[in-house]
Amino acid sequence: MNQVDYHPMWADLGLNLDTHDQLLAVLGKVYQDFFLSQPNRPKGMDYFNFVMSEVHGLRIKELIDARAAGRKVIGSFCLYVPEELILAVDGISVGLCAGAEFGTAKAEMFLPRTTCALIKSFFGFILEKVCPYIAASDMIVGENTCDGKKKSYEQFRKLVPNFFGMDLPQTKSDEGRNLLRSEYVRFARALESLSGRTITVDSLSQAIETVNAKRQAIHRLARLRSADPAPISGLDALLINQIYFYDDPIRFTQSVNALCDELEQRIAAGNGVFPKGHPRILVSGCPMAIPNWKLPWIVEQNGAVIVGEESCVGERGTRNLTSAHGDSIETLFDNLVDRYSRIDCAIFTPNSERIDHVDSMSSAYRADGVIHYALQFCTPYQMEAFQVEKTLEEQKLPVLRIDTDYSMEDVEPLRTRVEAFIERIRS
Numbered sequence: 001m002n003q004v005d006y007h008p009m010w011a012d013l014g015l016n017l018d019t020h021d022q023l024l025a026v027l028g029k030v031y032q033d034f035f036l037s038q039p040n041r042p043k044g045m046d047y048f049n050f051v052m053s054e055v056h057g058l059r060i061k062e063l064i065d066a067r068a069a070g071r072k073v074i075g076s077f078c079l080y081v082p083e084e085l086i087l088a089v090d091g092i093s094v095g096l097c098a099g100a101e102f103g104t105a106k107a108e109m110f111l112p113r114t115t116c117a118l119i120k121s122f123f124g125f126i127l128e129k130v131c132p133y134i135a136a137s138d139m140i141v142g143e144n145t146c147d148g149k150k151k152s153y154e155q156f157r158k159l160v161p162n163f164f165g166m167d168l169p170q171t172k173s174d175e176g177r178n179l180l181r182s183e184y185v186r187f188a189r190a191l192e193s194l195s196g197r198t199i200t201v202d203s204l205s206q207a208i209e210t211v212n213a214k215r216q217a218i219h220r221l222a223r224l225r226s227a228d229p230a231p232i233s234g235l236d237a238l239l240i241n242q243i244y245f246y247d248d249p250i251r252f253t254q255s256v257n258a259l260c261d262e263l264e265q266r267i268a269a270g271n272g273v274f275p276k277g278h279p280r281i282l283v284s285g286c287p288m289a290i291p292n293w294k295l296p297w298i299v300e301q302n303g304a305v306i307v308g309e310e311s312c313v314g315e316r317g318t319r320n321l322t323s324a325h326g327d328s329i330e331t332l333f334d335n336l337v338d339r340y341s342r343i344d345c346a347i348f349t350p351n352s353e354r355i356d357h358v359d360s361m362s363s364a365y366r367a368d369g370v371i372h373y374a375l376q377f378c379t380p381y382q383m384e385a386f387q388v389e390k391t392l393e394e395q396k397l398p399v400l401r402i403d404t405d406y407s408m409e410d411v412e413p414l415r416t417r418v419e420a421f422i423e424r425i426r427s
């Protein structure tokens with residue numbers, strides 16, 4: 001953990017220091033119990049441990065220093081917000097975490113109790129003044145995806161200084177594509193106006209290459225997880241996918257590639273984090289933002305390893321590159337729309353590509369079973385869970401459907417269900 005006292009910096013950002021200290025204390029304890037206690041972790045995880053130890057410290061200082069140098073920080077909540085456009089104006093993209101049960105009582109003064117934990121979490125963070133990323137952002141982007149987010153932003157936008165609402169289509173039709181394109185153009189204009197920079201063919205191509213390199217590093221990591229024994233735990237792989245949204249993209253890419261070099265050596269030596277033949281699980285469903293580690297922790301504590309995440313914090317978010325080819329801004333925008341309109345989020349209808357993707361990931365990573373993970377009150381993913389289950393079970397791939405939230409109250413019943421599922425896989 002860090003030695004520098006960041007309290008003056010947090011005070012300048014307007015955080016509530018007492019409440020923020022409580023949050024960090026909980027986070028530090030959970031990180032110790034869930035991550036640092038894992039046996040035989042790759043050495044390359046040291047970098048990600050360091051990032052986590054400084055997630056509210058050094059990284060925030062970097063953002064503040066960058067702002068002082070004239071760069072802009074853009075916070076966002078969703079995969080459909082193109083990082084490429086933010087980098088093209090020399091901005092910094094940060095994912096706003098919404099993975100902790102914090103400030104729920106205050107959040108429920110704005111939201112019905114029957115709202116998903118993710119939405120309640122980002123309301124709780126801002127109302128309790130504990131998120132330095134929100135405080136350090138020059139613009140916060142909220143997208144019209146599910147009804148919960150769409151309606152909650154009507155309140156949320158009043159709580160932050162520079163909110164940009166992005167409309168998103170609900171279908172992959174030509175009309176939907178046109179809407180996505182026009183919203184990306186509108187977002188680009190807003191970024192140009194905020195930063196005072198113009199997006200050029202060169203700046204956008206370079207940004208596309210940078211984000212592609214980051215995605216390629218993650219693809220490499222994903223492929224290595226198909227090895228048996230698994231060279232890295234699912235918890236650690238999830239953590240890397242979570243840090244993907246916060247870290248400097250070039251430094252992150254280098255660190256993931258360095259880790260992958262090490263994992264290749266581990267695989268060649270037959271060195272895994274669990275024994276060969278350990279039951280292998282694919283997790284599919286709602287995003288798991290930092291510090292939402294409950295389910296992977298339960299799974300890996302109870303006799304299985306997670307080998308892939310079909311999730312926004314996982315392969316749904318990172319697969320498919322954006323073509324950097326094109327000698328006009330119009331072509332590069334088309335390339336962005338091509339790439340982003342392939343994301344198979346459950347807010348789209350129909351969304352059969354997602355089920356195909358779960359299926360292909362199960363084969364590619366040699367999963368023995370799939371756990372469908374949905375947050376309570378998340379209608380899109382809870383609805384799709386039935387189709388995922390039916391399709392995979394017909395192919396004799398066992399599926400466990402779990403609906404949960406961020407509290408730790410259901411750990412024991414979840415443990416019992418996961419244990420029974422792993423037993424089913426073993427038999």
Ligand code: SF4
Binds near residue numbers: 286
């Ligand atoms: S689940 Fe859909 S709406 Fe939510 S972050 Fe992912 S892509 Fe965006």
Ligand code: SF4
Binds near residue numbers: 119145286377380381
């Ligand atoms: S988890 Fe579901 S309900 Fe919650 S914000 Fe995402 S799509 Fe919406």
